[in-house]
Amino acid sequence: MEQKLLLSSQLSVHNTLCEVTLNSAALSWRPRGDNTHKRAAGRRYGPLNAAGSQYVPVCEIISVQETEEDCASTGVGKWQKVPQTPVESNQHAFTVSYVERTQKHRWRCGEVTLHCTDRTLCLQWVQAIREQLSLLTIRPKRLLVYINPYGGKHHGKRIYEQKVAPIFSRASISTDVIVTEWANHARDHLKTEAELKKYDGVVCVGGDGMFSEIIHGLISRTQSDSGVDQNLSDETLIPCSLRIGIIPAGSTDCICYATVGSNDPVTSALHIVVGDSQPMDVCSIHHNNTFLRYSVSLLGYGFYGDVLTDSERKRWMGPARYDISGVKTFMSHRYYEGTITFLPADENVGTPRDKLPCRTGCNICSLPSADKQGSRDEESVSDTDRKGVWQVIRGKFLAINAACMSCACPRSPKGLSPSAHLADGTVDLILVRRCSRFDFLRHLLRHTNKDDQFDYPFVEVYRVRQFHFTPRYEETNSELDLREADGSGRKRFFSRICREHPACNCSLVHSSWNCDGEILPHAAIQVRVHCQLIKLFARGIEEHSVFEEPYPLSAI
Numbered sequence: 001m002e003q004k005l006l007l008s009s010q011l012s013v014h015n016t017l018c019e020v021t022l023n024s025a026a027l028s029w030r031p032r033g034d035n036t037h038k039r040a041a042g043r044r045y046g047p048l049n050a051a052g053s054q055y056v057p058v059c060e061i062i063s064v065q066e067t068e069e070d071c072a073s074t075g076v077g078k079w080q081k082v083p084q085t086p087v088e089s090n091q092h093a094f095t096v097s098y099v100e101r102t103q104k105h106r107w108r109c110g111e112v113t114l115h116c117t118d119r120t121l122c123l124q125w126v127q128a129i130r131e132q133l134s135l136l137t138i139r140p141k142r143l144l145v146y147i148n149p150y151g152g153k154h155h156g157k158r159i160y161e162q163k164v165a166p167i168f169s170r171a172s173i174s175t176d177v178i179v180t181e182w183a184n185h186a187r188d189h190l191k192t193e194a195e196l197k198k199y200d201g202v203v204c205v206g207g208d209g210m211f212s213e214i215i216h217g218l219i220s221r222t223q224s225d226s227g228v229d230q231n232l233s234d235e236t237l238i239p240c241s242l243r244i245g246i247i248p249a250g251s252t253d254c255i256c257y258a259t260v261g262s263n264d265p266v267t268s269a270l271h272i273v274v275g276d277s278q279p280m281d282v283c284s285i286h287h288n289n290t291f292l293r294y295s296v297s298l299l300g301y302g303f304y305g306d307v308l309t310d311s312e313r314k315r316w317m318g319p320a321r322y323d324i325s326g327v328k329t330f331m332s333h334r335y336y337e338g339t340i341t342f343l344p345a346d347e348n349v350g351t352p353r354d355k356l357p358c359r360t361g362c363n364i365c366s367l368p369s370a371d372k373q374g375s376r377d378e379e380s381v382s383d384t385d386r387k388g389v390w391q392v393i394r395g396k397f398l399a400i401n402a403a404c405m406s407c408a409c410p411r412s413p414k415g416l417s418p419s420a421h422l423a424d425g426t427v428d429l430i431l432v433r434r435c436s437r438f439d440f441l442r443h444l445l446r447h448t449n450k451d452d453q454f455d456y457p458f459v460e461v462y463r464v465r466q467f468h469f470t471p472r473y474e475e476t477n478s479e480l481d482l483r484e485a486d487g488s489g490r491k492r493f494f495s496r497i498c499r500e501h502p503a504c505n506c507s508l509v510h511s512s513w514n515c516d517g518e519i520l521p522h523a524a525i526q527v528r529v530h531c532q533l534i535k536l537f538a539r540g541i542e543e544h545s546v547f548e549e550p551y552p553l554s555a556i
């Protein structure tokens with residue numbers, strides 16, 4: 001669609017006189033008289049549009065400022081102080097900062113300076129661009145920032161001050177910053193004190209654990225403000241209206257990595273500035289009728305629970321604690337017995353092995369929520385049809401993992417479940433049954449390369465909407481008797497003995513659940529996915545590579 005032309009002038013970019021135009025979609029420039037459509041002024045700033053001009057989409061402009069120095073440039077990128085020169089020497093200039101894509105989904109702040117022959121023209125350009133920016137109402141203006149100074153390598157405060165705050169201030173975003181002083185400080189502040197009406201979003205500087213604090217605060221606050229009781233496991237929760245930005249400064253940073261494609265603070269800051277919005281599923285976890293926690297990334301019993309339990313004693317080591325505890329846990333090779341019951345998701349949301357990863361504008365996450373939740377018209381289908389059929393799996397497992405998103409992170413760039421979706425209302429349940437150490441190692445190694453980690457007979461994976469887990473030692477006598485009714489009398493006899501003698505190691509070892517990096521106090525849990533309960537300042541992982549055109553050219 002043709003865009004309405006807002007302003008057009010001859011300005012110089014790097015000493016080359018260009019035709020510069022602004023419409024509601026983009027700022028573009030092309031050397032005057034250049035009809036070859038090949039050469040553009042100075043260095044390439046961004047892609048070329050269909051007319052051969054360089055352009056910056058308006059939605060990716062960070063700011064525009066009159067360039068204050070009383071000079072014109074001569075050499076590329078160098079400024080010289082020169083005495084008052086005649087008007088023709090383009091002494092007036094403005095600088096546009098914009099999003100520049102670099103490798104591995106990282107964004108940088110690019111700049112282009114355009115020189116004008118007089119100040120009036122310069123101010124006219126600055127004003128016209130600012131007007132277009134002011135129409136982008138999705139952009140946040142006021143943010144509440146929480147910094148965990150002890151996350152990851154303890155660099156949170158420095159990362160925020162040096163890399164993020166200058167970008168926010170350039171984009172005219174005002175902030176209230178709270179450096180946390182104790183664990184759960186941010187959660188409790190959000191839950192009870194924060195004046196949320198004042199803000200357009202919340203920013204979390206830290207790791208997955210800090211993000212978990214933020215969502216607990218925001219979700220609880222939203223429910224209590226609306227009179228919803230989160231202790232009731234079948235309650236429909238109210239979505240949070242404020243978006244959350246994550247500036248990665250933790251140990252795993254998988255939520256940032258899986259929603260943006262990198263764990264780079266500048267990239268995250270720029271996604272906040274442009275006002276991206278990515279809905280995200282949240283799992284609620286209950287023990288009987290008591291609410292325990294929410295999870296958005298990994299909920300893992302067995303291997304990942306044991307890694308976390310061991311790593312908590314090694315916090316002083318920083319992020320390396322997970323690798324040390326990982327090797328130790330791998331060597332211990334413990335397995336756990338229990339029962340999982342789950343409610344499979346409808347087929348239209350795909351399967352964990354379909355190799356259709358969740359990307360920006362994902363079709364599966366965009367399905368109407370009725371299709372995702374399976375909540376069809378209540379009167380037209382029977383109760384069983386509406387709720388689906390629960391399945392039961394019992395066995396001995398090295399790991400039981402539930403991934404609400406891919407859980408991609410620097411350790412595993414495709415993640416625990418590479419095709420899991422951010423906002424489809426489901427969680428991928430991965431069951432790793434007891435197998436040899438060698439086989440488990442092969443399975444783990446596949447998290448680091450392109451091979452399919454699920455392609456083993458001891459691994460099963462299901463896309464589910466709800467699941468329950470009961471460790472064997474907590475199963476009631478009647479449940480066990482029922483399951484073992486077809487077994488020999490001898491087995492029944494031994495299982496009773498073992499339940500009564502915890503010292504005996506017969507399948508009674510306990511593990512814990514790792515819930516986004518926190519240990520849950522109960523092993524028997526009920527989990528339910530709440531579709532798109534929260535929103536992030538992100539857009540999912542962009543499909544195209546750096547040098548592909550990010551926008552349909554016809555729009556520019």
Ligand SMILES: CCCCCCCCCCCCC/C=C/[C@@H](O)[C@H](COP(=O)(O)O)NC(=O)CCCCCCCCCCCCCCC
Pocket residue numbers: 207208209210250251252253254297298304307308322323326327330407409411412415416441444445447448514515516517518
């Ligand atoms: C042989 C190499 C195997 C590499 C397998 C890597 C799989 C990694 C999947 C990681 C999924 C991470 C999901 C995110 C969890 C976070 O919420 C959560 C909290 O993060 P935070 O501290 O930033 O707040 N992080 C975690 O729970 C950390 C999990 C990290 C697990 C690392 C496991 C390393 C295993 C190494 C086994 C080595 C065996 C070698 C035998 C000779």
Ligand SMILES: Nc1ncnc2c1ncn2[C@@H]1O[C@H](COP(=O)(O)OP(=O)(O)O)[C@@H](O)[C@H]1O
Pocket residue numbers: 147148149150151152153179180181182183184185205206207208209210211213249250251252253517
């Ligand atoms: N000021 C603080 N002092 C101590 N712990 C804190 C503070 N602020 C946050 N925490 C807690 O630190 C834990 C780890 O934080 P996180 O930012 O996720 O770092 P990491 O990725 O290294 O685990 C979280 O459980 C969070 O609740």
Ligand SMILES: [Ca+2]
Pocket residue numbers: 281403404405420421422423424425426427
């Ligand atoms: Ca999901």
